Amino acid sequence: MNPFKSPLYRRVLLWFCAVNLLVLLLGGYLTRRFVEYTTEVEIDWTALAHSANQAFEQGGPAALDEWRERQRHEGVDATLFQDGRPLLPIRLPPSIRDALPEMLAANRSLVLKPWRNQFLYLAVQPVTGADGRQRQLVAISRTHTRLPPQARERILLAVQFALSLLFIGLVGWWVARSVARPVQALREAARRMAAGELSARVGHPGGTRDELAQLAGDFDAMAERIEALVAHDRRVLQDLSHELRSPLARLQLILDLAQRGDDPATAERYFRQAEHEIVRLDRLTGDMLALSRMEGGLPGMERERLDLVELAHDGLQQASLEADARRIRLHWQAVDAPVEVVGTPVLLERALGNLIANAIKYSAEGGEVEVAVRVVEGQAECVVRDHGPGVPEAELASLFRPFFRGSNAVRAEGHGLGLAIAQRVARAHGGDILARNAEGGGLEVRLRLPLASG
Numbered sequence: 001m002n003p004f005k006s007p008l009y010r011r012v013l014l015w016f017c018a019v020n021l022l023v024l025l026l027g028g029y030l031t032r033r034f035v036e037y038t039t040e041v042e043i044d045w046t047a048l049a050h051s052a053n054q055a056f057e058q059g060g061p062a063a064l065d066e067w068r069e070r071q072r073h074e075g076v077d078a079t080l081f082q083d084g085r086p087l088l089p090i091r092l093p094p095s096i097r098d099a100l101p102e103m104l105a106a107n108r109s110l111v112l113k114p115w116r117n118q119f120l121y122l123a124v125q126p127v128t129g130a131d132g133r134q135r136q137l138v139a140i141s142r143t144h145t146r147l148p149p150q151a152r153e154r155i156l157l158a159v160q161f162a163l164s165l166l167f168i169g170l171v172g173w174w175v176a177r178s179v180a181r182p183v184q185a186l187r188e189a190a191r192r193m194a195a196g197e198l199s200a201r202v203g204h205p206g207g208t209r210d211e212l213a214q215l216a217g218d219f220d221a222m223a224e225r226i227e228a229l230v231a232h233d234r235r236v237l238q239d240l241s242h243e244l245r246s247p248l249a250r251l252q253l254i255l256d257l258a259q260r261g262d263d264p265a266t267a268e269r270y271f272r273q274a275e276h277e278i279v280r281l282d283r284l285t286g287d288m289l290a291l292s293r294m295e296g297g298l299p300g301m302e303r304e305r306l307d308l309v310e311l312a313h314d315g316l317q318q319a320s321l322e323a324d325a326r327r328i329r330l331h332w333q334a335v336d337a338p339v340e341v342v343g344t345p346v347l348l349e350r351a352l353g354n355l356i357a358n359a360i361k362y363s364a365e366g367g368e369v370e371v372a373v374r375v376v377e378g379q380a381e382c383v384v385r386d387h388g389p390g391v392p393e394a395e396l397a398s399l400f401r402p403f404f405r406g407s408n409a410v411r412a413e414g415h416g417l418g419l420a421i422a423q424r425v426a427r428a429h430g431g432d433i434l435a436r437n438a439e440g441g442g443l444e445v446r447l448r449l450p451l452a453s454g
Contacts, residue, residue, distance in 0.1 A: 047135035078139030362388035
């Protein structure tokens with residue numbers, strides 16, 4: 001992930017930029033106020049004027065220029081005017097330059113602060129030279145005190161450093177607190193889950209949508225998934241233990257009777273019954289494991305392009321022995337072209353096999369089971385219909401519930417898992433399965449799957 005696109009990075013960067021800007025502005029303001037109100041040595045404009053005049057009389061413009069450079073190092077820019085003209089050029093703001101002739105004509109001491117929002121102190125100080133000529137000192141300074149630029153810079157750096165420490169400490173505390181709060185919530189939720197409280201959730205502490213909030217959302221999704229899987233596994237174990245109790249009890253009784261019997265023929269009959277119960281237990285366990293795998297999200301199942309016509313026809317052939325034993329006719333009808341879907345072969349074979357076996361199971365001897373494959377409304381559809389007793393309308397909605405056995409299934413063997421497994425397979429492949437009572441009697445089950453694209 002690009003860190004520059006990170007919401008957390010942008011939030012921290014925004015706050016630190018704001019802090020730096022605040023330190024810069026506030027530091028400059030406080031430094032200026034500090035210099036103005038805490039420096040005790042104010043500028044003596046009269047003495048400054050005499051000093052400039054003395055330098056000019058002793059050495060002319062060159063000496064006056066050296067004097068001015070020394071004053072600049074102390075934060076004052078000044079020169080002498082004579083007859084309204086500067087003896088050395090001086091850079092003045094336009095507003096001061098325009099008003100200066102009037103001030104010079106007044107020939108009196110002036111100290112203006114600040115000058116028309118220029119944040120400058122302006123001083124005009126008359127002075128009489130040894131030759132009796134009138135001159136005037138014109139000086140500008142950013143403060144009313146003498147302070148060398150180096151000292152001003154040091155004060156500014158010290159104030160900004162102190163403010164940086166203060167504000168960065170405050171913002172760092174706030175950022176650390178905003179980061180630590182969701183981390184603490186994650187830690188608390190993980191600790192509760194480790195203690196067995198699977199309903200523990202983080203929520204969205206802080207109301208933000210940065211990486212930590214996304215992590216909290218992912219943790220909640222993971223916790224919800226874990227809770228659902230654990231609840232499902234518990235439910236499967238409960239159902240399995242309930243369903244295994246009866247065949248295990250029968251198997252125990254059969255083996256006990258076979259052990260007590262003296263007649264070998266009777267014992268053989270009991271052993272055949274025991275073998276039958278073992279086969280039923282094996283089938284029940286397999287169905288339960290398949291159902292659990294469906295509800296667990298099909299881990300490790302690879303998908304490929306399959307021909308639904310070929311799958312359904314193979315399932316019909318595998319069921320032919322069971323159908324022949326009960327003299328049930330299998331009627332096959334399918335389109336000529338392949339009907340391709342994308343799925344897991346073993347799962348789709350089991351789903352189709354369960355539908356066909358269920359239809360054979362509930363058909364009367366000598367009856368008929370119809371299997372058809374076609375394309376309906378852009379979907380692949382496999383229809384399995386029997387001519388048995390059908391299902392009461394009130395029970396159709398419960399037909400795909402695990403271990404549900406309708407009122408018409410009293411005489412049929414089974415555990416109520418075949419249709420439930422078929423529905424889980426269909427939904428895991430993006431399809432669905434529907435059941436309805438067909439016209440003329442019997443149950444019609446439709447398995448629909450998305451067609452393979454391309």
